[in-house]
Amino acid sequence: MHVPKATDADVRAGAEGPSQPTSGASRPAPSLETLTERNIESILCLEDKERAAKPRLYKMVSAVAAFCGTVAFLWANLAVFAIWIALNESIVKFDPYPFTFLLFIVSLEAIFLSVLILISQNMAAEENERRHHLDLQINLLNEREMTALLRLVTRMATKLGVEGEDQREVRTLTEDTNPSEVLHQIVRAESAHNR
Numbered sequence: 459m460h461v462p463k464a465t466d467a468d469v470r471a472g473a474e475g476p477s478q479p480t481s482g483a484s485r486p487a488p489s490l491e492t493l494t495e496r497n498i499e500s501i502l503c504l505e506d507k508e509r510a511a512k513p514r515l516y517k518m519v520s521a522v523a524a525f526c527g528t529v530a531f532l533w534a535n536l537a538v539f540a541i542w543i544a545l546n547e548s549i550v551k552f553d554p555y556p557f558t559f560l561l562f563i564v565s566l567e568a569i570f571l572s573v574l575i576l577i578s579q580n581m582a583a584e585e586n587e588r589r590h591h592l593d594l595q596i597n598l599l600n601e602r603e604m605t606a607l608l609r610l611v612t613r614m615a616t617k618l619g620v621e622g623e624d625q626r627e628v629r630t631l632t633e634d635t636n637p638s639e640v641l642h643q644i645v646r647a648e649s650a651h652n653r
Contacts, residue, residue: 505585516581523578526571601635608632 509517525531542560546553553559609632615625 508585508588512581516577519574519577520581523574526574598637605632605634 539560542553543557546555546557608628612625612628612632615621615628
């Protein structure tokens with residue numbers, strides 16, 4: 459499915475939510491699919507800018523590492539090795555059996571490919587780390603929003619005279635969540651579980 463390019467105004471509108479109508483006529487609210495497409499497009503544009511800002515050497519490394527993970531690269535290697543062995547066994551014996559020079563080239567190729575793949579994995583890990591950080595920040599913002607909404611709801615319930623068991627749990631959830639305390643709680647639970 460093709461996603462249309464979002465303009466900066468679209469991205470801002472998606473981040474700010476639906477705008478208030480300026481005239482007497484009200485505009486229809488955007489659909490969930492439209493909002494999702496805007497969010498996806500804004501993240502893809504941001505990632506494209508990040509990749510474009512990388513030095514040319516890193517782009518080349520990424521392209522080579524991507525090609526080396528294809529079936530075409532496997533077939534190319536098989537073809538080169540087969541031709542090399544066939545030439546040395548039948549026509550020109552520039553690298554006779556046990557193909558010492560071929561082994562040297564293959565060793566160099568393995569070293570360079572390993573380094574290229576490690577660099578590519580490091581770049582992918584950095585990108586994943588940014589995505590995880592974005593996800594964490596959005597989750598923390600959602601938690602604060604939900605806490606604020608629950609506080610508002612409990613105040614409304616108190617004004618309306620709604621009391622009882624339902625409000626107790628909601629009042630507990632209106633307390634601010636401390637992320638570092640939750641992390642320590644996870645670590646304690648994991649260590650207790652592993653004993």
